[in-house]
Amino acid sequence: MGFELSVVAAIFFLTAMVLGSFSYSMLTTSNEIVSDASEEQYKIQNAKLKTNIEVEDAIAGNYSGTYNLTVTLSNIGSESVYFDELNVLVDGNLEPYTYSDIAATWTPAETRNLTIAGLSGTGTHRVKVVTRNGVSAYSSYTV
Template sequence: MGFETAVVVAIFLIAFLFLGGTYYNGWAASQENLQMAREDNNALLLDKTHTSINIGEINSVSDNSSYTITVDVTNTGSRVLDWEKIDVLVDGELTDYNTSTDPHTWSPEESVTFTMDNLKGSGFHRIKVVTENGIGDYSTYHID
């Protein structure tokens, strides 16, 4: 009975070491993924902290069936923004726009004029400009 007990204990010890090693490898990988996610989140929070925009003057020109608006927006943050990642929403709908400058970067303290054509409706409308990391500003305007 002594030899059989030693074999069973050895089998349990080997199984315990195998399961412990498997558990540790999974735990270590998940901790590494968690640390990378925390670093990414901290970088995103830092970007958001340094990003700010302000919608200034909104002008409109209308004809019988549609209107065009021009919106002056200033990058009031300390981060350079990318044009291709800016979204403009008019009354909650993504809207195509043209800008007053050609480069693809928007430097801090720089003002840019956004122009949206062929918009429909009258009365009060809302416009929202959103940056690449989700920071935005909104304003209202009126069309007669």
């Protein structure tokens, strides 16, 4: 009976050691994943805080059923923005745009123009420009 008790105790001890080592490795891996995600979240929030744009002007071209809208934007933040990754909405509709600048990187204190072609409708409209990290600027214009 003493030998059987010793074997059972040894099996329980080995099982506890194996489970403990698995638990430790899983907790360590989970902690690393959470730490990496927290660092990435900090980087995203920091970039968002440093990003700021302003719509200086929105000018509609000559109206003949459709018109082109030229929007003048300034990067007034301290973070560079990728000009080709902007989302432009006119009256809530996502619109494709073109820009004439060669470089897609839009540095701070720089002003750029973009053009939205083929818009229609008269009256007052609203244009919204959104960067890839969610910072936006609004303006209204009249056709």
